Amino acid sequence: MLVVSSPLACRAADEDPLQDFCVALNANDPQITINGMLCKPAAKVQDYDFASQQLRNPGNFSANLGSAVNLASATTFGALNTQGLSIARIDFRPRGLNPPHVHPRATEVLFLAQGTLVVGFVSSAPQNRLFSKTIYAGDLFVFPRGLSHF
Structure with a gap:
């Protein structure tokens, strides 16, 4: 009798998007969806949809941590929808922490x-x-x- 054992390959990652981009239809009004938010029709997407000034200023400082986080995600910057990316600005006071x-x-x-x-x-x-x-x-x-x- 011959028994062959081989490890199973496991993969846990997001799949590639199905389209070039999916700018969130209304980034300030998130809806429940399975993968990302609803897309703005591609014909209505403009160059300004891919730009943001959101990180120009720090967020609100936490008195306990001495840090301020300003997070840009698909809910605040629609162009990030389905891109598998968010970006943050973190400002620290002396000895401030990011837990x-x-x-x-x-x-x-x-x-x-x-x-x-x-x-x-x-x-x-x-x-x-x-x-x-x-x-x-x-x-x-x-x-x-x-x-x-x-």
């Missing part, structure tokens, strides 16, 4: 505009290793999808 958190469906790329910041994440293998670094103005840092980071 550890996870994005289960997205990789995060951080660009530091000014100052110095300690960043890091914990890998699941090997053995919950901490990857941490002090970054400086102009630096980028990548937090892989699904890993706890700060």
Whole structure:
């Protein structure tokens, strides 16, 4: 008797979009949908739909954390709908914090505009290793999808 065992391939990622873009029909009035928000008809999409000034200013500062998050997502910037992307501006006061958190469906790329910041994440293998670094103005840092980071 011959027994063959092979591991099953598993994939947990968002599928590619079915169209070039799907600008949210009304980004300020989200509706329940299965994948993203309803699309504005492509013939009505304009160049200004792909631009935003939302991150020009900081968000509201948290007294406890000393940080302010201003998040642009499909609900606030319709062009992000179905693109698998959001972007945030985070401003820190001295010794301000962004608590550890996870994005289960997205990789995060951080660009530091000014100052110095300690960043890091914990890998699941090997053995919950901490990857941490002090970054400086102009630096980028990548937090892989699904890993706890700060």
